[in-house]
Amino acid sequence: MDTERLVPARIVAVANQKGGVGKTTVTMQIAAALSRRLRVLVVDVDPQQSTAWWAENAGAALPFDYAALPALADVARLSELGDRYDLTIVDTPGSLEDVRTLETVLDLADFAIVPLPPEPLAVNPTVRTISRLIEPRHVPHAVLLNRIDSRISSQLRDWEHLLDTTLGVPRFAGYLRQYRVHSNAPLTGDVITATPDTRRTAAAIWDAMSVGFELAGRLAQLRKAG
Ligand SMILES: Nc1ncnc2c1ncn2[C@@H]1O[C@H](COP(=O)(O)OP(=O)(O)O)[C@@H](O)[C@H]1O
Ligand SMILES: [Mg+2]
Incomplete structure (x- = not known):
């Protein structure tokens, strides 16, 4: 990984208006994976403050590093906060009420990751998030399949x-499978880089590193494109 190419600082939003799709999990585990090579800041703008x-x-x-910005007025400071980092990853709220917070983040974002579990009920909210909030802002984005069994x-x-045919939305080639390492992580405070690499955990670590x-x-590529 060539870290030089990532400068200037980038803001990545992890967004889906459906709750429980894995936004917080993806934020923390991908931040951990990338922190091996880059200076990473995680910002939580979700009033629920799960990452906190x-x-x-x-x-x-x-x-x-980690920062909580629970108030909408503070979210606009995102770029300023992320200035000293190669990458800022922003965990966003899933509820429809917090749409203004999500919009503010997307206004500033260089890229959006849209986590999607293989659950039929998650499809429509995911498509709506992309078509109503992400595409109108021309934010490059990709769906990340999460909790694959x-x-x-x-x-x-x-x-x-x-995703490829029926919905025609861009997606990551990589994906995260469903593992206890991820579901236990908020409780233990572990991220994949702090988890011993054993036969039980190797696949979860591999998934997160690949997506990172x-x-x-x-x-x-965004940088090259200008
Ligand atoms: N890949 C995964 N493997 C196992 N559990 C997962 C995975 N991704 C998410 N979870 C679990 O699913 C639930 C919802 O995930 P979360 O990251 O909190 O979603 P969101 O932030 O979108 O509401 C949590 O209990 C979390 O631990
Ligand atoms: Mg969350």
Whole structure:
């Protein structure tokens, strides 16, 4: 990974108006993956402040810096805050009421990650988030399949097909499978870089590192495109 190419600072929003799709999980784990090579700041603008709880449980162990901006007025300071970092990853609210907060973040974002679990009920809110909030702002974006169940053989293929063909939305080649390492993480305060790499955890770590790598590549391409 060539860190030079990521300068100037980039803002990545993790957005989906549906709750429970994995925004907080994706924010923390991808931030951890990228913190191996880059100076990463995580900003939480969700009034629920889930990452704050996670960060509290982590104590000093988080490999990236962290800031909470629960008030809409503060969200506009996002760029200023992220100035000293290569990358700012912003965890955003999932509720429809907090649309102004999400809009403010998207106004400033260079890229948006849209997590989507393989759940039919999540599809419409995801498509709406993209078509009503992300596309009108011309923010480059990609759906990230999350909570893929590796025991269901055709699930990944079916959902990739849905995104590519039926919905026609851009997606990450990588994806996150469903693992206890992720669901336990907020409680233990662990992120994948703090988790021992064992037979039980290796796949979860691999997933997050691959997606992180892919994101870094996409951000580098944005720079080339101007
Ligand atoms: N890849 C995953 N594997 C296992 N559990 C996951 C995964 N992604 C999310 N979860 C769990 O799903 C729930 C919702 O995820 P969360 O990140 O809080 O979503 P959001 O921030 O969009 O509301 C949480 O309990 C979280 O631990
Ligand atoms: Mg959340």
